[in-house]
Amino acid sequence: MPVLIMSGGIDSTTLLWYLMDRYDDIHVLTFIYGQRHVREVEHAKVIVEKAREKAKIYHKIADISCIHDLIAKGALTGDENIPEGFYTDDIQKVTIVPNRNMILLAVAVGYAVKVGEKEVYYAAHKSDYAIYPDCRKEFVKALDTAVYLATIFDPVEIKAPFVDMTKADVVKLGLKLGVPYELTWSCYRGEDRPCLKCGTCLERTEAFLMNGVNDPALSDEEWKKAVEIYERIKSGNK
């Protein structure tokens, strides 16, 4: 039974549907850290309820907020503003939770060992813009090796099936699989509605645009605004 790290965003939700095509039983691990992502967790719960129409899901909400004080830096868990516009390497330095994916993966591996499972999945993927270092293929390979060695008595592996895919590729696959994107949440701002202008919102808008469909999580009016903002920023005119 795979262990999947799922945040309730586009990529990890698509990965859940991908795994449900292959497995009847899945452990889903949703992490809470910092204050900004309470909304994501609520979305994760609704998504799991939907997924339970197709597979047996063991859903664990893992509150790792205790780590927050220790590592909080920048926008994702700290108090700084979420930057607007597409992410470049520089902006990533502000938004990154230091070493977040390795921490989540290390904890997920501990969980996998505890429940006797052998594979931990996460939804790292490529981007045409800046790619978080801990989503890159070389990182996945290196961490998979370290995890394998650390768990050598009963080895666990790290799997990132989307690591060579762009977000548009992921959404294309998800549309085929019938992923309920209307239930997902991506925006980093955590307000009532997506802001449509942070790097995450812009990449989400682009992924749906490139697949020729509206973002089903947005009203028609919001989608119109999202496309306007996207085109304006893309053409360099903020």
Next chain:
Amino acid sequence: MPVLIMSGGIDSTTLLWYLMDRYDDIHVLTFIYGQRHVREVEHAKVIVEKAREKAKIYHKIADISCIHDLIAKGALTGDENIPEGFYTDDIQKVTIVPNRNMILLAVAVGYAVKVGEKEVYYAAHKSDYAIYPDCRKEFVKALDTAVYLATIFDPVEIKAPFVDMTKADVVKLGLKLGVPYELTWSCYRGEDRPCLKCGTCLERTEAFLMNGVNDPALSDEEWKKAVEIYERIKSGNK
């Protein structure tokens, strides 16, 4: 300024003294997880106070108990009994906190990035008995690579200077450096006094024996008992 993971045990305390020979300022990170190690933390605080005679120490006590429920399995954080006798590969499966060192190191790397430091040290070392997989040199190399890739914008490295040394070698070095071993705590049972018969106590006894000195943390009577137990178990007669 190095970041050192220090538990208050023999190895990490020796590593602190080793680092104080080379650096004037050191970040010391002491992790709390589960209930069993409150005593170790108290020892860590006393050791840091002593170390402050030689260097400027920034001591952070990091409570990561929130991870406990998620990963607790076996003796170190769970409720099972601590096995007696030297550790073999089988017994390690009971005592290991799943993927503990990777979790601590991943969090320590996040902390290092936050405070702008470049090196995370931990006191992994060889053993003539069973070696935890996440203390082995191949694991250190693999995780160092993964960490380097994850933090590539401002790289952090993992250092384990004792990885080729046995506990006896570590104590030999520590005795030269004047490490205050009377302030350290190793026993996994967490009772008022060390039990003298768990794998950790036995390896500690052996390390001092092989250096021809009493364990300074024990009274003369306790040391006599420790040596008796050690010799009895070593000769195969429990």
